[in-house]
Amino acid sequence: MTPELAALAATAFIHLAAVLWSQRALEADVGRDGNTGPRDGVEARLSAHTLRLRRALANHTENIGLFIIAVVLVQFTQSNGWLTAIAAWVFVVARALYLPAYAFGWVPWRSLIFSAGLVSCFVMILASLLLP
Numbered sequence: 416m417t418p419e420l421a422a423l424a425a426t427a428f429i430h431l432a433a434v435l436w437s438q439r440a441l442e443a444d445v446g447r448d449g450n451t452g453p454r455d456g457v458e459a460r461l462s463a464h465t466l467r468l469r470r471a472l473a474n475h476t477e478n479i480g481l482f483i484i485a486v487v488l489v490q491f492t493q494s495n496g497w498l499t500a501i502a503a504w505v506f507v508v509a510r511a512l513y514l515p516a517y518a519f520g521w522v523p524w525r526s527l528i529f530s531a532g533l534v535s536c537f538v539m540i541l542a543s544l545l546l547p
Contacts, residue, residue, distance in 0.1 A: 418500035419486045419539070425507045426482060430475060433514050437472045440465040464518065471517035475510060478532065482506050485539035494546040498538065505535040 416424075442450040444461050461469075485506075489499045509532030516525040 417490065417495050419489050419495060419503040422500075422503035422507045423483065423486045426479060426510060429507065429510050429514070430479065433468075433472045433475050436514065436518070437465070437468040440468045467520065468514075468518050471514050474517065474529075475514065478510070478536075481533075481536045485536045485543070488543035489539050492543045492546075494543045496542070496546065498546075499542050502535040502538040502542070506532045509535065 438450065441457075441461065444465050445454075445457050449457055449460070458466075482503075486503065489495055489503075509528050512528045513525065513532065515521070516528050521528075
C-alpha cells in the first residue's frame with residue numbers, strides 16, 4: 416500500500432471519530448430518544464459545543480472529497496513520491512487536529528490547520544499534473 420492510500424485509510428478513521436464524537440455530544444444534549452427520533456426542532460436544544468462538533472463534521476465531510484481526488488490522481492498517474500507522501504500525511508494530521516480545533520474554538524489555529532490540509536491536497540494534485 417502506498418503512503419497516500421494509507422493516509423486515505425487513516426482519514427476514514429478520523430471521519431469515524433468525528434461522527435462518533437458529534438453523535439455523543441448530540442445525544443448528551445437531546446437524549447437517546449431525541450437522537451434516534453426524526454430530530455425535528457432539535458437544533459434549538461443543542462449546546463454551542465455540539466453545534467461546533469456538527470459543523471466540524473460537516474467541514475470534514477466536505478473536504479474528504481478533495482483529498483480522495485488528490486489520492487486517486489496521484490495513484491493513477493503514478494506520481495507517488497516523497498512529496499505526495501508527505502502532503503498526504505500532512506492532510507491526515509491537519510484533519511485530526513482540525514476536529515478539536517473547531518470543537519474547542521482554537522482561534523486562529525483552526526484556520527491555519529484547515530489551510531495546511533487544503534494546501535496539501537493541491538500539492539498532491541499539482542504533483543500528479545507535473546511529475547512523471
